[in-house]
Amino acid sequence: MFVKIQNIKKTFVGQPVLHDVSFQLEQHATLSILGKSGCGKTTLLKIIAGLLHPDEGSVVINDIKVNEIIANKRDIVYIYQEPLLFPHLNVFENIAFGLRLRKLDNNIIDRLVIEMINELGLKGHEKKIPTQLSGGQKQRVSFGRAIIVKPKLLLLDEPFGNLDVETRTSMQLLFKQISEIFGITSLIVTHDLKEAILMGDKFGFMEDGFLKIYSNKTDFIQDNNTGVQKEIEFWKNL
């Protein structure tokens, strides 16, 4: 397995936030974790990214234990709910940011960034600064910036939460497309049921720091805890 998360425990100020969380993920696959606010999903992502230390447990990527490796050397990119574009850089430079950190040749950077801009449907917007972009465009730039550095693992923390319904749907489809093209391995946490089902190849449900992984989509849908059955009943009874 490409990603192995083993027995992660975390406590904050005496309060347990993560209880023995474990799961595995194949390369190029997407794991959707459904969970309400406060269930510990952001803490889990930050531990995997190396932004927080677990009290116990290990994070193994491609058979290498990365616990002691600092965040900027893990090749794991974290995407926030807010696009967090750098306000002092335009679209081109925002996407190029990670490549510039790696001190790649300028010609290579130009080529890669232009390819990504085309893939994201942002042609013509290269010189715009973030305040000139719509919510959906900002999120595209955020994806482009993350994916262009070819991370081993992409972590998405409610990436479409800020968007309206229509934009959200188009962004979900775009992400699936980009993921396949670039062969990204990713972990998405969301409180949106539909999003979890649409985006994932594998599924999990998190509550109060406990994570349950399902062997397939059917099991996920059948489990009463996930709320899918309730949703189906609601639409049936209308």
Next chain:
Amino acid sequence: MPLFAGLGYALLNSFGLAGIISNGFTLSYWHIFFTSGEFEKSFLYSFILTLVILLLSVIISLIICISYNSNVNTGKSAYLFYIPLAIPFMVAGFLTYQLFNPTGFFSRVAYSLHLTSSHSNFPDITNDALSIGIVITHVFIATAFLTILFAGIFKNEKIEELAILATSIGANRREINRRVVIPIILKKTFPSITLYGIFILSSYEIPLLLGRQTPQFISVAIANKFQKFNLQDIPLAYCMAVVYTFIIIFILFYLSKRNKLYHEND
């Protein structure tokens, strides 16, 4: 931290354990400190004056902000309120002296208007018993500072919009000022006003130039004791410095406890 090193030395000196004339542990300086009453008089004088200055400045600033909100916040006239802040205390004290002393500018104006017949008829409000000169100088600068501060709150807290809302509920202008505008401004700026009050209390240059002989403003009193030739005064000065420091620490601690010093930013 240097402060604690300095405080530590000050304490040692006050107990006679350090310093040029130290002779071993003694409580004699602390005895003089508590019996002479000099510190209490200075501190009380400084404290009362500070309160008067703050009160006047807050009232004037509120009036300016409420009456002239558009002028204070926008346009070229907004820059003018920054001018007093460009004037250091030393220069402000000098200006007050030149304007208000018996042969100063306003005395000459009074003479020209036949309000006085000579410079001795003009009231001396520099180095006077009521310290009017100190009050005027500090109020001039503090009003500018507070006006800018209050104007910022006006904008950030959307006070105009709240006032409109209050009007639609049935409040008149006076009620809006009393129940909405002034409470919001004062609540939001309480830490800044208190800190500015501590600045005034700790000020040195203005009381140095315009203060009375006794009692002196606290920082002037302490500095004078340090700089005079009477070596016996130095441990006493340290006593005063130590007590004054603890008073300030207490005030800051109280503010900090009420979470007023640091707002968690999210």
Next chain:
Amino acid sequence: MKTIKGGFLGLLFGMLIFPILFMLMLAFSLTWRYPQLIPESFSLHTFLNIFSSGSNILGGLINSLLIAIVVTLVAVPLAFYISKQVAANSKRKYLILCAYLPFTLSPVIYAACLNYYFVLAGLNGTIFGVILAQLIIVFPYNIILFITHWNTQINSYSDLTATLGGNRIQTYFKVLIPLSKTILLIAFFQSFLISWFEFGLTNFIGIGQVNTLTIRVYQYINEANVQLAALSSLILILPPLFMLWLNKRIMFHQI
């Protein structure tokens, strides 16, 4: 009613500008006998005197500039870096309380308490000693200025840059410093002004051997040399006036 209000506003603005005009008048006056409302004669003599070795104003100006620039260039970047660590510290409330102390306490009292150590180290009466003493006040001031800057959003940018592969230096220079441009400029201006205006502490630690513009003003006041006092006061307030104007413009653009 509108006329009265407008009248008061005009009066207010007049009061704000008047001190500058009055100082200009004093600085270039030659004789001003009582009860003349304005000086009988004006002269450039005092102004030209600045450039003579006797006046010491030029020396004071250079020292003031030197001290203010050094204090600013050291205190601001140091405080920018350390305030981030303080903001992340669990004991930050106590650290911030400590930071408030040096500049809320009267600088002259602070200087008096520290004087012993300065004498021991032989820093009394030296420019370096004055710079160090001022740093002890300006540095914590900047900590307090920067501490509220490190909010959740800017910390998120920091984390994001780390996950994109940026090391600490890259994070500071490519992200944090550009994002903090406004507050850094404000810090530079305000630190410069604190040092530029400083008198009590400079006088105490400098023991009359370090000549700054504020000390010059005080000496001329003591000597009752009104013209020189006014002129050196004008020189003293010019940079702050310019900086406050710049400061206001920057803050204006941020709102």
